[in-house]
Amino acid sequence: xxxxxxxxxxxxxxxxxxxxxEIIDLMHTVRYRxxxxxxxEILAIEGNVCQNADIIISGEMVANITGPSGRIVRVETHKxxxxxxxxxxxxxxxxxxxTVEATTETSVLRLTPDDLEKMLDSDQRLMMNYIRLLSxxxxxLTKKVRMLTMNVREKVSLYLKEQSRLQQTNRILLxxxxxxxxxxxxxxxxxxxxxxxxxxxxxxxxxxxxxIQILSLQK
Numbered sequence: 001x002x003x004x005x006x007x008x009x010x011x012x013x014x015x016x017x018x019x020x021x022e023i024i025d026l027m028h029t030v031r032y033r034x035x036x037x038x039x040x041e042i043l044a045i046e047g048n049v050c051q052n053a054d055i056i057i058s059g060e061m062v063a064n065i066t067g068p069s070g071r072i073v074r075v076e077t078h079k080x081x082x083x084x085x086x087x088x089x090x091x092x093x094x095x096x097x098x099t100v101e102a103t104t105e106t107s108v109l110r111l112t113p114d115d116l117e118k119m120l121d122s123d124q125r126l127m128m129n130y131i132r133l134l135s136x137x138x139x140x141l142t143k144k145v146r147m148l149t150m151n152v153r154e155k156v157s158l159y160l161k162e163q164s165r166l167q168q169t170n171r172i173l174l175x176x177x178x179x180x181x182x183x184x185x186x187x188x189x190x191x192x193x194x195x196x197x198x199x200x201x202x203x204x205x206x207x208x209x210x211x212i213q214i215l216s217l218q219k
Contacts, residue, residue, distance in 0.1 A: 001027055005034065005109060008057030011081025014129050029122065030115035037061075037102035043084070044096040050088040053116040056080050059106025063098040074183040077103075077176075086130065087137050089113050147185070152195045155185045160205070160214060170214040177210075 001024055009015055015023050034057065037043060043054065043061060056078055063075045075098055078084065088094045090113065111119075120127045147155055159181075163172045174181065182189040196212075199205045204219035205212050 004107070005057050008080050008107070008109065009055065012055050012083055013081070013133055014055070014083055014126060016129050017125050018123075026119060026123065026126075030111060030119055032109055032111050032115070035108045035110050037106045037108065039102055039104055041102050043100040043102065043108065044098075046096055046099045048096045050085050050091075050094045050096055051113075053086075053089055053111040053113060054084040055109045055111075056082045056084070057107040057109050059102060059104045061100050061102050061106055063100050065098050073186060074180055083133065084108075086133050089116065152185070152187055152191050153198070155187070156192065156195050156199070159185075160212060161217070164214055172212045172214065174210045174212065 006020060006023065009023050009027070010020065018026070035054075037059070044050070046065065058080050061078045061082075061084075063078065064072050065075050066072055078100070084100060085096060088096065120130055147158070150158070160172060163174075164170055167173065176184065178192060179189050182192040185192065196205070196207055199219070200207055202219055204216050205214055207213075
């Protein structure tokens with residue numbers, strides 16, 4: 001196993017609490033291959049059967065979904081260490097709910113579901129890490145459903161508060177562009193810009209490029 005592959009696996013939550021030597025020994029017990037994708041290449045199309053356990057080793061991919069009007073919405077950005085679609089690998093309806101596309105030169109470690117199951121059975125830590133991954137997905141989707149019931153202002157306010165907590169500062173660096181943020185909320189970009197401008201005029205925030213200073217949590 002080369003150093004880049006090992007580095008990518010170490011970033012995957014599936015291997016939390018395992019040493020480098022333990023990861024190497026574990027991977028020697030299964031069959032895997034490295035698949036490379038060029039920028040713009042598709043790993044999976046929405047509706048495809050999820051036939052492989054794919055872990056991003058390097059690069060970046062995005063998950064997009066197409067709305068009823070044909071508008072493409074970016075659901076999530078995947079980076080090194082991401083295990084793709086873990087909740088669908090062993091599902092009865094194991095079809096990708098999104099289209100996964102490479103946005104950079106990307107390397108993916110590919111396992112069969114049988115080999116992944118063999119790994120999980122061989123180490124209790126892996127099994128617990130996998131269960132934790134699935135639990136976190138459920139928690140994330142619950143928040144997504146909650147967000148669907150919110151208006152634009154509520155969505156933006158909740159997001160800014162969460163980023164302030166994660167970054168441990170009231171001066172937030174937005175991790176994505178305005179368009180990507182609008183796609184994240186499932187709204188039009190102009191609706192997002194209008195909301196940010198309203199919050200700015202009310203003295204709740206100060207906008208400086210990709211930095212947003214929270215001036216009043218109450219507002």
